[in-house]
Amino acid sequence: MNGLGFVWREALAGLRRNVTMSVAMVLTTAISLGLLGAGLLAVRTIDRTQDLYYSQLAVQVALDEPTSAGDANCSSPTCTGLREQLQGDPLVSAVSYESRDQAYQRFLRIYAGQSILQLVRPQSLPATLRVTPKDPTRGDALVAEYTGKPGVRNVVDQRALVQDLFTFLASVRNAAFGLASIQALAALLLISNTIQVSAFTRRTEVGIMRLVGATRWYTQVPFLIEAVITGVVGAVLATGGLVLGKLFFIDRLLSGRLISNAIPAVGMSDVLLFVAPLLVVVGAAIATATGYVTLRLYVRN
Amino acid sequence: MLRLENVTKLYPTSVRPALDDVSMDVDRGEFVFLIGPSGSGKSTLLRLLLREEAPSSGNVFVANWNVARLANRKVPKLRQRMGCVFQDFRLLGNRTVAENIAFALEVTGKSEHTIRTVVPEMLELVGLDGKSERMPAELSGGEAQRVAIARALANRPLVLLADEPTGNLDPETSDDIMLLLDRINRAGTTVVMATHDRQIVDAMRRRVVELHLGKLARDDARGVYGASR
Numbered sequence: 001m002n003g004l005g006f007v008w009r010e011a012l013a014g015l016r017r018n019v020t021m022s023v024a025m026v027l028t029t030a031i032s033l034g035l036l037g038a039g040l041l042a043v044r045t046i047d048r049t050q051d052l053y054y055s056q057l058a059v060q061v062a063l064d065e066p067t068s069a070g071d072a073n074c075s076s077p078t079c080t081g082l083r084e085q086l087q088g089d090p091l092v093s094a095v096s097y098e099s100r101d102q103a104y105q106r107f108l109r110i111y112a113g114q115s116i117l118q119l120v121r122p123q124s125l126p127a128t129l130r131v132t133p134k135d136p137t138r139g140d141a142l143v144a145e146y147t148g149k150p151g152v153r154n155v156v157d158q159r160a161l162v163q164d165l166f167t168f169l170a171s172v173r174n175a176a177f178g179l180a181s182i183q184a185l186a187a188l189l190l191i192s193n194t195i196q197v198s199a200f201t202r203r204t205e206v207g208i209m210r211l212v213g214a215t216r217w218y219t220q221v222p223f224l225i226e227a228v229i230t231g232v233v234g235a236v237l238a239t240g241g242l243v244l245g246k247l248f249f250i251d252r253l254l255s256g257r258l259i260s261n262a263i264p265a266v267g268m269s270d271v272l273l274f275v276a277p278l279l280v281v282v283g284a285a286i287a288t289a290t291g292y293v294t295l296r297l298y299v300r301n
Numbered sequence: 302m303l304r305l306e307n308v309t310k311l312y313p314t315s316v317r318p319a320l321d322d323v324s325m326d327v328d329r330g331e332f333v334f335l336i337g338p339s340g341s342g343k344s345t346l347l348r349l350l351l352r353e354e355a356p357s358s359g360n361v362f363v364a365n366w367n368v369a370r371l372a373n374r375k376v377p378k379l380r381q382r383m384g385c386v387f388q389d390f391r392l393l394g395n396r397t398v399a400e401n402i403a404f405a406l407e408v409t410g411k412s413e414h415t416i417r418t419v420v421p422e423m424l425e426l427v428g429l430d431g432k433s434e435r436m437p438a439e440l441s442g443g444e445a446q447r448v449a450i451a452r453a454l455a456n457r458p459l460v461l462l463a464d465e466p467t468g469n470l471d472p473e474t475s476d477d478i479m480l481l482l483d484r485i486n487r488a489g490t491t492v493v494m495a496t497h498d499r500q501i502v503d504a505m506r507r508r509v510v511e512l513h514l515g516k517l518a519r520d521d522a523r524g525v526y527g528a529s530r
């Protein structure tokens with residue numbers, strides 16, 4: 001189709017005509033999209049981490065020494081009483097009992113071959129009632145209710161323990177999205193301005209086009225393509241930036257001993273298969289919309 | 302071919318209408334001079350025919366198009382069938398003569414093949430065969446206007462509208478351009494030309510429509526410039 005060739009040539013000529021502005025426009029778009037991508041990666045990491053933990057997270061009601069000792073299936077009156085009370089609690093969806101012996105076996109499995117095993121004996125581990133709350137965020141209510149009951153050593157909401165981690169990840173996400181939207185505004189204004197300048201530069205040409213009966217495809221689409229190219233190139237640069245960021249920053253950060261067990265790594269596939277296509281689509285869509293609105297508002301067709 | 306029915310055009314910023322209840326008809330193949338003092342509404346009339354402006358009231362018809370009521374997306378089709386040239390030529394300074402003519406074909410979606418055959422035809426028609434690779438800055442005024450005419454005719458319009466096409470040319474060059482327009486008209490294209498040039502109008506002895514303060518003042522089948530004043 002000849003029209004396609006024309007539109008492409010004009011769009012590229014437009015970008016070349018004002019290289020300084022085009023570069024500024026592409027870089028601003030890239031930074032905005034890069035921050036958006038970082039935010040999306042943070043969201044993905046949060047989801048993953050939550051998946052990893054939340055299924056296993058429970059409120060642990062640890063029993064005291066007399067109640068824990070030698071009770072293989074929660075048959076002592078104190079334990080049975082506690083279990084029935086928990087089962088009847090509207091906040092609770094399930095209760096299971098882990099005896100001191102089972103706890104020890106699990107401990108042996110988890111820390112197989114590590115020196116800590118020599119320090120732990122079955123007697124130092126409590127029997128526990130593992131409580132799955134109906135609403136995982138309401139673990140605190142259970143903690144308040146069952147702490148100090150007869151037979152209870154302590155109550156721990158495991159979710160509260162990892163909450164700090166999620167709070168940190170969420171603030172990374174919010175900061176990224178916040179900066180991304182400010183930067184996106186800058187990108188929008190730059191794209192809009194560039195199109196206006198571009199349209200002004202080409203006003204004679206466009207005037208002649210209109211006079212000889214060119215359709216809007218010829219008079220306006222070159223400007224939109226300019227915007228789309230900006231969006232897509234910006235997205236590609238942003239993806240490149242995220243790949244570098246992953247290799248040289250996130251990977252190093254997460255390879256620390258402590259964190260590496262707690263947070264699943266950000267995979268290259270997250271960047272290339274999940275975030276990159278989104279950035280291309282978002283970049284192109286926003287640029288096109290900006291271009292369209294600009295043409296509508298400022299450029300006679 | 303062209304028809305105005307009680308057309309009034311009032312620009313938002315002015316009190317006196319630029320055109321005031323003007324009615325006229327132009328048949329296929331006619332040559333019409335549009336004359337009148339500065340500000341009498343000649344350019345406005347041409348702009349209404351091209352749908353560069355819409356009338357405040359009245360109807361404008363070009364061939365089968367009801368121009369004033371035409372949907373925006375159909376305006377390009379109308380303009381493809383109307384050629385127009387101006388006093389200031391309006392060529393693209395960064396394209397050669399041939400490219401300027403090709404431009405009109407390219408942006409209206411004509412094929413490479415059409416462009417390759419039509420451009421030389423047009424160059425020959427306006428007598429610029431040897432100058433296809435010149436840039437507009439390397440042309441005389443008369444040559445530049447020939448390129449503009451070639452571009453206006455490239456899409457084989459039904460009507461050629463000319464707004465003071467000889468306004469920037471010396472009398473001799475103007476005569477050459479008039480010979481060309483006359484030849485184009487005799488080949489079948491309807492021509493409407495706004496002009497101030499008494500000599501040209503008197504020499505051609507064609508239909509003369511005179512506007513005065515936006516009103517139709519005179520319409521002579523074989524008129525001269527100064528008959529009524």
Ligand SMILES: Nc1ncnc2c1ncn2[C@@H]1O[C@H](COP(=O)(O)OP(=O)(O)OP(=O)(O)O)[C@@H](O)[C@H]1O
Pocket residue numbers: 312313314315318319337338339340341342343344345346
């Ligand atoms: N875009 C516009 N906005 C407001 N008024 C306009 C506009 N264009 C033309 N006019 C007014 O309309 C009237 C007719 O103008 P027009 O350009 O049609 O005259 P003309 O006959 O072509 O004059 P000239 O011989 O000087 O070219 C004038 O009074 C002019 O000031």
Ligand SMILES: [Mg+2]
Pocket residue numbers: 343344345464
């Ligand atoms: Mg005029």
